[in-house]
Amino acid sequence: MAPQEAGVSIDQSISSRDVDVKALRQALGTFSTGVTVVTTATPPHAMTANSFTSVSLDPPLVLICVRRDAIMHGCLSMTGHFGVSVLSADQEGEAKHFANRWRTLGAAQFEEGAWRPGEATGVPLLENAAAWFECELWRSYDGGDHTVFIGKVLSVHRRPDADPLLFCQGRFRRIAPQPSEVAG
């Protein structure tokens, strides 16, 4: 059955030969994600990223996609390790801070929030996050205007009671309380 027959309205269709960037961004924005802050120690740098994805359990691999013109792109190309802090629901401020291209750079960009050096690599990890990964850069691949960086996970920790920060349709969101939580 064609989608129209099933009562689904298609806002805009895109041919792969002539992709409208705005329509592409809007369609991709319907894919909800968590939010992470990716960090390096040498040089000290951090960047908000929602392209974080699990790749493999054996070996343990994760990926992030970083714009070629981001400062983080140069940092990752320079260093062998990176950290990923998966933000919790109350870390929207940190997500905005590390996405702000006008923020102070270098070690000073970490002054706003609490962080600690990772035990395996020394990369900065944000306190109060929901989970933390320390990675060794494993491979990198051409991804058009981004580069896909794959990291081998060296250490992983999580805060079991933390709710994640979400990002959908260009906005930060949080999980709505379940009915039982509202009642109780």
Ligand SMILES: Cc1cc2nc3c(=O)[nH]c(=O)nc-3n(C[C@H](O)[C@H](O)[C@H](O)COP(=O)(O)O)c2cc1C
């Ligand atoms: C929710 C959110 C997710 C983002 N995800 C990514 C991402 O996955 N990759 C990327 O290159 N930029 C991403 N950005 C944009 C960067 O955070 C932003 O361009 C930042 O200023 C780049 O930092 P830098 O150039 O100082 O390294 C995201 C921004 C936001 C708000």
